[in-house]
Every structure is written in C-alpha cells, then in structure tokens.
Amino acid sequence: MQILLSSIINHNRKYTELGEVATYIPELSKANKNHLGIYVVTLDGEEYGEGDFDVKFTMQSISKVVTLMLALLDNGPEKVFEKIDMEPTADTFNSISSLETRNPQKPLNPMINSGAIAATSLIYGESCDKKIERILKFTRKITGNKEIGINYDVFRSEKETGHRNRALAYYMRSTGVLTGDVEDILDAYFMQCSIEVTCKDIARIAAMLANNGILPWSGERIIPAQYARIVKTIMVTCGMYDESGEFAVKVGIPGKSGVGGGIMAAVPNRMGIGVFGPALNKKGNSVAGLKVLEELSRELDLSIF
Amino acid sequence: MQILLSSIINHNRKYTELGEVATYIPELSKANKNHLGIYVVTLDGEEYGEGDFDVKFTMQSISKVVTLMLALLDNGPEKVFEKIDMEPTADTFNSISSLETRNPQKPLNPMINSGAIAATSLIYGESCDKKIERILKFTRKITGNKEIGINYDVFRSEKETGHRNRALAYYMRSTGVLTGDVEDILDAYFMQCSIEVTCKDIARIAAMLANNGILPWSGERIIPAQYARIVKTIMVTCGMYDESGEFAVKVGIPGKSGVGGGIMAAVPNRMGIGVFGPALNKKGNSVAGLKVLEELSRELDLSIF
Amino acid sequence: MQILLSSIINHNRKYTELGEVATYIPELSKANKNHLGIYVVTLDGEEYGEGDFDVKFTMQSISKVVTLMLALLDNGPEKVFEKIDMEPTADTFNSISSLETRNPQKPLNPMINSGAIAATSLIYGESCDKKIERILKFTRKITGNKEIGINYDVFRSEKETGHRNRALAYYMRSTGVLTGDVEDILDAYFMQCSIEVTCKDIARIAAMLANNGILPWSGERIIPAQYARIVKTIMVTCGMYDESGEFAVKVGIPGKSGVGGGIMAAVPNRMGIGVFGPALNKKGNSVAGLKVLEELSRELDLSIF
C-alpha cells in the first residue's frame, strides 16, 4: 500500500499545475498550489500517509458532512429532511435560483451551501459559540485529535467576504427555512468551514463512516449505522458539487470535497481516505486530488458500483 | 372634472372588495381595504380631490421614482445605468434569480427591489441618516408639503421582516453592484419606503414629471427635462411590477404603484394623478386604483400611445 | 427634412462597421453590411427617402406587428390576449425557459418568437397558404405596394434551420397554446418573416399606426384606433427584443426591429419611419439604425414621453 500511494502521489503531482487555489476567500489564496498528500486508514487498523499528508488546511465544505451527522444526532432524519431535501442538483454549490424557483422552497440537499447553512441552524446550541463548541468536540472525538481548532484568519476572511452565503441565509430566513439570528447562524457556518485539519483527520472521519458509524481503532460507536448510510449515500449523489455524477462514474466512492483542497472518501467496509491538493478545477474540486482517487479506486477496485 | 372624479370613485369603490391589503409587512395589514381616493393636479394650476384623498399611506415602491430622480441628480444617467439596467422584466418585483442567471449581474431596472436598493446606495450621503434626510428634503420640496415624514412603525415592521430584500442586497454586495455597509443601505431603503404621503403629495410629484421637471405652481425646475423623460419612460416599461405591459395597454400613462395602495401617474403635458386604494391584486397593484385610472384614461383620452 | 435625413444617414453610416449581419439564417448573411437607409412618411402627406431606402430586405420580426394586427382583426383583443400575454421580458426573443417556468404557460408577448407563432396560429385560414395569402393581401393594402411578396430563398433557409422556433412551437403545442398542425403554422410563420419590403413599405405601415389606424394618403381605415393603440403600446414595451427598455429611454418611439436589419417606428400623430441597416448588434437590432433613430428623435423631439 505504501508503495502504491507513493507512486500515485508522485505521478499525479503534475496535475497540480492545471488548477488554481481558491481566491474568493482571500485567506485561502495563500495556499501552496503544488501541495499533494494522501492518508489511508483501513478498517483493520493500518494507516498510511504519503506526500503532504501532514499539511494543515481548512475543511470548508467537508465540514458539511460533520454538520449533517450532528444535525441527524440532534434532530433525527425526519426533522432534518423536513427542512432540507436530499436531491442532487446540477446547479453550483452557491446557487440561489433554485431556492426561488422550486416549490416548496427547501434547499436541495445538505451538501450545497444553502442546505449546510440550514443544517447548521439545526444543531443544538442557543448561540454560535455553543454550536461550534459541540461541532469541535464532535470532530475531535471522531478524529482522536484534541488539537483540532479553528483557523481564525480564515474565519474572519470568510465572514468578511461571505455575502453570497449571507444572501442564501437571508433568503431562507424569508421563506421560513431558517429562524432566529441569521448572522449568528452564519458565524457558526463560517467557523465550521474554518476548522483546520490534515489528511489524517479526514481519513479518520471517513474510516468511521466506512465502518458504519464505529471508530475502527476503538470500537466506539459515534453514530447509528443508519445515519452513516444516509451520510454516505448523500456523499455519492451530492458530495462533489456539480461534478458528483462524474465522480461517481470515475471513482465510485462516497466522497466530499472542500475548496480548501481536501477530499474525504469513505470506502464502505474497507477504508477511509483523506486527500489534500489545494489547486482546484473550475467546479471547485482538487484537480490532482481527483486524479489520485481515480487511480487508487482503479488499482484497488474501490468503486461501490 | 370634480363631477367626473366623484362618479369614477363612486362606481369603482366596489372593486376594493376584490383585493386584499398587503400582509407581508405586518404593519400594512392594518389598512382599511375599502379606502379609495384620487387627487388630480393639472398643469394649468387646478387641483381636484375625491374620496379618501387625504388618508395617509406609505409610499412603498412609489418611492423608487423619487430615489431614481435623486440618484440621477447626484450621479448623472451614465453612472446610474452602469450599475442598473433599464430593461423591463416579467419577473416579480422581489425576484432574485435574474441576479444570478443574467450576465452581467446587474439589477434589471430601478423599479424592482434590487434596482431600487442599488439606486438608494448611489444617493449621496455617507450614512443612512444623511441619505434619508436628503430624500425627505427633496420630497418635501417637490410636494410643497413640509409635514412629510417617515412612519416609523412601518419602517420597523419592514426592517424586521425584510429578509428577502436583505438577500437581494447581500447578493448584490457579493457581485459588486453594492459596496459598503449593506444594513445601512437597507435602512435607507426601508425608510424611504415608509415615507408617509397622501394622494395629493404623489399627484404633485407626478405633476412635476408631467411638466418636464418643473413645478407647475411655482415654475421652479426640480430636475432637468431629460431626467424627467427618463423617469417617465421607465415608469411606462417597468412601473407596475409584472403588470406593466397590461397597464400600458389599458391605461397608457407613466405610472408607479406601491404595496401601500398608492399609484402615481404622470400624464405628459397635462396632469399629475395620485390614487390610493390599499386592496391589492395578486401582482401587488391596487385593484380599484387600476380601475379608476383605466376609466379616467378612457374618459379624458390620456393614453400617450 | 430631406437635408436633415441626408445629414443623419451620412454621419451615422460609420456605425455599420460595429455590427454584423445575421448569420443564423444562412440566406441573411448575404446582405451588404454597409447598407443604411431611411424613409419618412408624415401624416400630412410628405414622403422623404435617404440612403439605401429602396434596397429590399425581409421583414423578419417586423412582420410580428402585421400578424398581431390581423390576429386582432380576426379574433378581437380578448381572445388574442387569452392565448398570449402582454408583458415585456428581459429574456431573449427566442427564449424557451419562460414557457416552462411561468404559470400559466402563455408566451409573454406577441413580439417574441413564441408569441408571434401563437399569433400566427390565430389568423383565419385553414392552412398556411390561406393564412399567408391573407397576410400578403393585408400588407399590400396597407403599403399600397402590390409587388410585395415572399423571398422564397430566405423562406427555405428559415424553414431548414428554424429548429429553435420548431422547439418553441412544439412546446406550445404540448401545453395547448397551439392546436393543429405545427409544421403548417411554422410555414406560415417563416413565410411572413420572409416577406420582402423596403424602408418605404414599413414607413407606410408605421404611418398608418401613427395615424390611429387610417391610411393618411387615402383616409381609409385599416384597423380600429383602439387596435392601433394596443399595437403601438406593445411596440414600446416589447418591440426591440431585450433592448426595448433602452430604446424607449433613448428614442421614445413605438418601434419594431427585425434581424433583416429593418426598424419600423410610428410617431403618434406625426409620422411613420422605416430604417434599414443589416449590421446588427448583439441583441439583434440594427446598430446604425438605432443611432439614426436616436438622432432623429432628438432633432425633431419625437419621444412620446
């Protein structure tokens, strides 16, 4: 495995040249676009890292998976999906039109920004601070990494420039999908996007999902198997922005990407994978990260289809 | 004229039963749906009032005309129409989709909410207070009514519930149409919507427009003739929400309606008209007010076409 | 007048360089992009031509005005506007989305392709041949030009490549806006677009509209004054594709353009104008033709606003 990973990282690193680091959140533009790393956690307890697997990056949209899990734990699936639909969409992740044109005016799924903001609002905690404390605690528990925290420079950068997300949130406030203090909900949303992790951390979250909700290294159940299944299913249909369909065909693993350059992939009953490569394609996914996962899936026959 | 107006008000009052007062701004729901009034100011100095012409109501979207005039005075047409297009639309007045789907992402015209918020941001004054002071002063000057002020109950109601407008504003902030403090711009927008007037006041604004920018009673020029023409033209193509086309065919006068129940209509070179009837149709226009204007236009052959 | 027209044509001819002739109908691409002409028919019987006023071109969308008049004569306004709305739109002339997203699914107005196809279907005549015979007879009667006929090369070119219009028509067939044989209706639509005229012909149609439905030279009534008003109103709100709002502001005359390069403009109670310049801007309107009308309107104060 180590040799395979090494080979895959090496000959896919050239693809980092084809993408660009995210710039719409100014702080993200400081990333090194040539970084590329991978970390694998198998369900029988082996762990492998290659390349820049220990470089820190912010979760960005990968946090949508954590939020969905916590929202499910706090509210149960029925209440969550009463507010948020579970249908994939070919629209971009920050699209606002579908909130206006569809009836009823629910966000389409919890992996696009509108749906994730709605999911954040469902997490217990009467304020941003309480919510984010619970999200961090939950993330640290899954990853076993007590150091995990928020990158406040990124958070401030997101908050200052996050007007499109603000538009989504106020729109949902106007239709009743959100209630309460919009800016407080947005703060929690921006903070969770700014949680700083490495490939290892997200590989461990993925391993827990791959293991049906149980931490493979300790046997501790984090979420019910049914919730793990829901989350993995939605990762397949909606996890890679408007490239989800193509990712399903080419890679075939439940995955979730973030514009920080991370991709988290959970291979049911086999392994959790964390990939990092901040050079993004036009759809917001890590260019080289996609190539790495495509090759790994082919080599180890990881597609669930 | 007085007899004609009296007859028109009398036999159109029944139509007030067909509409409903606006409820999405809670304070507006307190209006009396059976009110109906008209005020006419001719360019040769005659004035006529009938029905509930002296009942106060808030301008709501009628203020968009005042804002556009002041934005033009402050910036000139070139700068205004660099930010805001001048194309009519069949979308509703608070539509957000077109901000996303059109390229470039300009609001379509200054008579829909997005365009009016953008126009408000262009009015000189470094804060809401300064802008609104200038808007009030300008409105008092045109109407000759020094009592004109803001209904703060309506303002607070709009501000509390105006999340859809907030979504429009933050969306425009994200695309660069708006700059600066969005909440401050919105306060100015909500305040101008809450300016309280009577039929007489808006008939006087209309008379000035009908008189090519000059107050008929004093000869004072308020805006250049070219700006008066621009404003009247945009009132024809965009003034009655997504019912503008039908209003042009049936009435044929530059008009602007508001969900407070007012309609302001400027008959070029002839007269200014103010109508008030808070029972609205589905498109947000005064049901009986439309009937009154249709009959008046037919009786006096007021259509410009 | 002759001197003014000569001067206007001369110093606006340079703008023909800024546009391109239509190419999506292959036959239209053969036009000479440097052509520019104007013809004016005043209501007191004077006629003036300048530039390439006697070059033949096909009416294209200008025929939508003729079709609307005949549909009104055959059916009355109520029936026509039961099938076709009268609201302006910022969408392009061949847009299909609004047929799907609006409720009820009526074409937005008779000046866009979908609405004009629907209007064509309303013209009496059990087949394309009968309809087109009546349209031609009507056009010859208004213009006093018995030579007016169809350019069959253009017709065949439109029919062969008109798949977008076919999509609009079949969509309307699926929602019940159209009934009967779609290809037969489309043949009538393509043929009317291919009627060949000069500036003089369209200036005469415009003069009749400017004269409230009566031919100024003979006193013969062609359409009721009410229908002439409806047609002129819709020309203002919807006549210049998604540039109608800007044309109203800059020129202020009821007008209708065609991708053959013609623009027909009816100045109420004053004159009819025909302009021809096949170099088009991005929105499908004659680049130099717009400039000519803008200058003429300014010089003679022709705006109705």
Place this chain on the structure above:
Amino acid sequence: MQILLSSIINHNRKYTELGEVATYIPELSKANKNHLGIYVVTLDGEEYGEGDFDVKFTMQSISKVVTLMLALLDNGPEKVFEKIDMEPTADTFNSISSLETRNPQKPLNPMINSGAIAATSLIYGESCDKKIERILKFTRKITGNKEIGINYDVFRSEKETGHRNRALAYYMRSTGVLTGDVEDILDAYFMQCSIEVTCKDIARIAAMLANNGILPWSGERIIPAQYARIVKTIMVTCGMYDESGEFAVKVGIPGKSGVGGGIMAAVPNRMGIGVFGPALNKKGNSVAGLKVLEELSRELDLSIF
C-alpha cells in the same frame, strides 16, 4: 425468498391506492392501478415471482438503460459523454430550461428525456427501423425472451401526443446535440419506450448488470464490466427522476423507473429485480413499487452504501 416476496407484495398492495396511472400518454391510462408484482433473479440462478409479475407493460423510461448500453457499445463512453453529461438534476424528466440555461448546452444525463433522445440518436442504424431492430434484438438477447416486441397502440399514442419530447429534440437539433432527421429519431425513441415486457424481463436485464455485464444463466458477456459499472452508477444518481436522491437514501440500489409502472433494480453481485405497479406518485414513480423495494432492501440489506 418466495415467502418474503409474497408477504411484501401482500402488505404493500394497499399503497396502489395512493397513486394514479399515467394519463398524459392516453394509452397508458388503460392500466389497472391495482396491479403489483415482483420478479427476482439471483446470480446463483434462482428465480422467484410474486403477484402480477407476468402482466405486460411498456418499458417507458426503463428503456433508457437499454439505449445507454447500446449507445456505449456502438460509440464508447468518450463519444457518448461528449454529447450527454452525467450529472444528476433536481429538474423534472422532461425539463427544457436546463438545455437553454446551461453552458455548454448538453442534456444533463442519459436518464432524462433529452439525454435519452440524444442517446437514441447515437445508436447505429441509418433509420428508425434499423435502430429499433437492433434495440429489440439486444433486448431479446439479454432477457432470453424472443417474444419481446413493441406495443404499437402505445407507440402511436406517444407519437401523437409527444410534443414536449418533440420540443426537446428540436431544441437539441438547434444547438447541434442532434443531427439528422428529428422525427425519425423521435420515432425510434417512442418505439423503444413502447417495448412491452414483464417483471421477469426487466429482472433479467438487471441481473446481467448486477453480474457485471455477464448473463448469469449462460455466462455470456453482453457488455464490458466497465460499461455495466457506468450504467449502474448513473442509475443511482439519476435513475428515479427527481426522486433519485431519496431512492438512494431509502433503498440504496441502482434503479430505473418508467411511467408504465415498472422499476428495474440491479443489486451488485447479488440479484436483479423487476417490479411492476402502474399507480404512480407525483414524480412519476410507482408508489407501491417504491414501498416494495424499500422493504426488500431493508429485509435483505441490499443497500450498496
């Protein structure tokens, strides 16, 4: 298994009352809404039928899977996906707006009508007759049922009323997605929708897909394993119209439904399933069929997630 299927059919039959048979294709409205049947073909050679498993129905959208397989065999994935995207959508199966608003103007995936019409056009054969002959031969070979043919009453009904599909096809003709004779392509599309099958037939097609492209009963390879994987993946993300996301969460099996009431489901490496129940929900899927698959998936743990 037989007992399980019997129990599932029995206590889900009540749900047939909650739906309605399709009526927009008049011939389909003749179906018996209380029918409900299932057929299972396991990869180790067992077959089980329950309820109305031997009632004939037309494939409708289930044929999109057959067409996609044949288009892949004829052209290879690269050429197919150059014409047709592979992204799921929350729009309805016959939506036309996305063809206009997306760039490039490709149909979103081969499981919605526009994409399936495009896939049909890619099948080798210079005419409808040739294409349909090959589709029938291919279907008979997979199912081992030489009796499979077209229900010409349904075909004629679809052809007569299929104006929405005609609009989609002509739109794609106008953008170059389709080339050649649109009516001929549509005939092939309508005919394939009208292929008559039973639960047994579609269970066998599904079993071949579940078996990675090989007929389990004979060992004959029908399509490469890679193509079988592509097809199953697209069935998961796009197979159940705009209910695909929910079906993935609740059932978790690659599936494809048709408005004839059939659902075909391929459980990788385990079994092929055919379900029939013509009472449809609002999204066009068999109401009771969904319930049957949900229960079967839960009982046998069939979800791939």
